[in-house]
Amino acid sequence: MTGQTETIDSASKPEQRTRQRSTISFPYMDLRSAVAFADAIHAHVGTGECDDDQLAAWTSQSAKSSTFRVQVYTARMFGVLEGDGPRHRLTELGRQVVDPNQARAAKARAFLNVPLYRAVFDKYKGGVIPPAAALERDMVQLGVAEKQRDRARQAFERSADQAGFFEHGRNRLVQPGVIAGETPQQQPSAENGGNGGSGGGSGPKDPLIAALIQKLPQSGPWDAVQRVAWLNLMKMAFQLTYGAADEIEITVKPVISTSASQQPS
DNA sequence: TGTCTATGATACTACAGGAG
């Protein structure tokens, strides 16, 4: 393991031969490949779980191949798949993606789940997207590795197209209209994703918000860092669901020990 | 010819288990 960097360095000019890592997450495949996985799982096990080998077989791949791994990574990044290790299942968003009635809104949400895409969207929403070269420069500034800039841009453009963000022209990034109002209101009765857990609740909850609520621990200690992370995710979910509002800041402040007066002994 | 897709390889990270 340790000799490999030397091999790279000695290849030729060591300058800039080292691998640069992106500091912002983005998928290497497009939204369609993520939806394909969601479709495969939905078609075979519905809301149940499957493992690597099954999913690979259903999509005519080998579970050992990197393509398969990259595609799993892509689907998880879009938020349509979840699971630990070799086990996979649809997320709430994934179930909506395979539902023709909700697919449009769900794809738009999936698109904005990707940190890089979210950042680009925030930067250019309502405006005109620059040409490819300039867009790539922006992506590099946002944290994409120099060598991955074109790949990131290509995946971005395809995914944006598939999510309906280019409906007003390929030089404009416009959030599809359904996202704000359509889905949250339309499950008046049961049927809201059987094992949702919180399905028994009453209020009309956005699936993204519902999924976050499901993440809440039942009991026990829950440290501040985790709480802040959860609250930040909820903040983003609010922005996606209800639109951007004034900046909300979530921070941790150490407790100033006023408990001295409370200590009985 | 340029772009896209698929694939193998590699770097990095996290975690468990054992030795001192």
Add this chain to the structure above:
DNA sequence: CTCCTGTAGTATCATAGACA
């Protein structure tokens, strides 16, 4: 208890081949 090592999983890079 701490440090070291091995292992597994994830993220990223590089490139060959297919296709328009």
